[in-house]
Ligand SMILES: Cc1cc2nc3c(=O)[nH]c(=O)nc-3n(C[C@H](O)[C@H](O)[C@H](O)COP(=O)(O)OP(=O)(O)OC[C@H]3O[C@@H](n4cnc5c(N)ncnc54)[C@H](O)[C@@H]3O)c2cc1C
Ligand SMILES: *[C@@H]1O[C@H](CO)[C@@H](O)[C@H](O)[C@H]1NC(C)=O
Ligand SMILES: *[C@@H]1O[C@H](CO)[C@@H](O)[C@H](O)[C@H]1NC(C)=O
Ligand SMILES: *[C@@H]1O[C@H](CO)[C@@H](O)[C@H](O)[C@H]1NC(C)=O
Ligand SMILES: *[C@@H]1O[C@H](CO)[C@@H](O)[C@H](O)[C@H]1NC(C)=O
Ligand SMILES: *[C@@H]1O[C@H](CO)[C@@H](O)[C@H](O)[C@H]1NC(C)=O
């Protein structure tokens with residue numbers, strides 16, 4: 379398998395084999411690039427790009443919601459594609475909101491991570507790197523879907539006209555999968571229906587509470603509604619308040635503060651309403667389309683179907699305890715003392731998991747910010763007892779620190795108090811590693827050494843999670859990588875690039891991420907894995923790293939449910955047949 383690089387220097391001259399034929403079929407757009415043969419999606423300027431009248435018909439089908447994409451930053455520029463766009467008031471609004479997650483997630487196409495837009499059309503606040511505002515890798519057109527018929531119309535159009543389809547919910551994807559050059563985007567973020575069910579009676583055997591969640595709902599929004607129920611209920615969501623719930627999150631697996639206790643979000647799924655690649659509305663659960671149901675639970679985003687809604691388990695709310703723990707320059711500037719402190723904290727990963735806990739932390743050179751330790755169904759006395767081995771070790775090692783404990787009447791109050799929105803708008807490449815309990819048991823010190831090497835190489839930090847979805851969850855047969863059942867510590871690695879990074883600098887950033895930032899983590903955790911939602915696009919042997927023994931079945935199911943490749947997301951099942959060539963632009967199937 380050849381890992382494909384978005385920025386590999388593919389010879390840009392494109393020779394159209396079909397240029398001589400009179401009426402090329404939409405699904406045949408064959409070209410040769412760098413001596414390789416491809417069958418590509420249709421792009422503006424290609425003979426097979428749909429005519430104006432076809433687009434007009436689609437526009438009528440979706441109640442006139444089809445829009446040509448104009449990047450949000452265009453209001454800060456004189457013009458976009460020859461249309462004058464400058465508007466000082468609107469530009470001030472963009473400048474004010476550009477780094478805020480909620481604003482960004484509510485837009486039609488704007489991405490949280492500008493790397494995947496080719497850093498195009500940035501508002502002044504984010505750097506003004508391009509003299510002119512261009513579309514970059516943003517979609518060509520977008521439909522803000524309001525009904526499931528709108529989603530079907532988008533899928534049918536993309537399939538019939540061989541146009542690249544992008545599904546966009548919140549634009550959170552670290553790996554650029556909710557944007558794409560020359561594509562038609564369908565935005566599912568307006569699907570905000572939520573319906574709580576006191577006692578589930580559908581197939582699968584679950585008799586507890588459940589909730590049917592629309593495709594556009596975000597984590598905190600869902601938890602807030604759950605809190606308004608009588609009695610209050612808890613749901614496995616992400617730690618990040620603005621991450622979507624029923625889009626990429628659940629299809630990739632979905633960890634979060636309650637995942638040690640109950641399992642991953644995908645483990646909670648009872649039934650999906652979807653539109654498949656053939657444009658048919660389908661239900662997928664234990665009884666109907668069970669193979670699709672299996673694949674949707676962890677098999678990868680935008681791969682098997684477009685989700686309209688998912689029904690998941692709910693759980694009774696419980697009192698919870700939290701703690702904030704810090705070691706930074708306030709406490710010590712001694713590097714070795716600092717790392718003794720981090721070692722004391724991280725070596726206990728299995729211990730936290732064995733107590734049903736989740737921990738979120740940010741680690742930079744000289745600064746460890748654990749916010750928070752989450753003790754579901756605990757009070758402070760119990761949490762202190764669980765953390766005693768940590769405190770004892772810090773004292774033995776003479777490491778200074780601060781720790782603050784807090785009791786909460788329920789998990790939701792803890793969540794609102796201790797978890798916060800993160801930023802948007804960075805030019806960043808993400809990677810990561812899931813370290814298993816086995817790895818911690820065999821090589822806890824080696825894992826800490828690897829984390830230290832990794833942040834030294836990236837000159838940045840990691841976003842860390844102690845999470846063990848195998849602890850309390852009943853074992854569920856789904857597409858989630860089985861290594862998650864032995865999970866203990868999951869780290870996101872980050873390589874931050876300058877806003878004006880050239881293609882060569884981006885390629886070097888990618889190399890650094892794979893070979894120097896992620897490699898020590900891979901080497902230190904031979905029983906670990908990687909996570910498709912928060913991973914490295916150039917993860918070596920990604921099929922195995924993201925899905926382990928489930929990959930062969932997923933690969934077959936992709937061929938069954940989407941033989942034409944209507945859905946595409948990099949490093950998801952079946953995507954090795956495809957390549958984005960010509961400097962990150964054309965999506966083509968390898969011939
Ligand atoms: C700040 C931050 C915090 C995060 N925290 C967590 C966390 O706590 N736990 C965790 O597990 N992950 C977390 N993630 C990762 C998150 O799971 C992924 O970014 C995920 O892809 C987000 O899904 P989305 O639908 O919100 O985003 P989008 O970027 O809109 O979509 C992501 C992918 O899902 C596809 N997709 C979206 N909607 C649909 C749909 N209706 N049908 C089919 N495909 C669809 C898109 O095409 C794309 O491939 C975090 C990410 C960020 C940026
Ligand atoms: C779709 O129709 C609306 C309303 O007539 C129009 O404003 C919009 O520009 C059309 N979209 C495209 C892509 O032509
Ligand atoms: C950013 O670009 C716009 C449009 O070219 C220009 O008007 C503005 O002055 C620039 N801002 C900065 C800070 O360079
Ligand atoms: C400029 O932007 C503001 C704020 O979005 C809007 O109210 C106004 O109508 C815009 N002006 C023009 C001329 O489009
Ligand atoms: C992407 O950015 C590079 C470097 O700025 C530029 O050469 C290239 O034309 C851009 N591609 C697109 C599609 O915008
Ligand atoms: C360092 O820790 C102290 C004590 O917990 C905290 O108040 C401070 O904000 C931290 N500093 C940084 C830069 O994180």
Ligand SMILES: *[C@@H]1O[C@H](CO)[C@@H](O)[C@H](O)[C@H]1NC(C)=O
Nearest residue numbers: 706707708709710711712778
């Ligand atoms: C660490 O260095 C910073 C900057 O010089 C200083 O402000 C801080 O007081 C030092 N911390 C300790 C514990 O000495």
Ligand SMILES: *[C@@H]1O[C@H](CO)[C@@H](O)[C@H](O)[C@H]1NC(C)=O
Nearest residue numbers: 507876877878879880881883
């Ligand atoms: C990016 O900007 C920096 C600082 O302004 C400059 O030194 C560098 O040459 C620029 N790089 C590119 C590729 O333009």
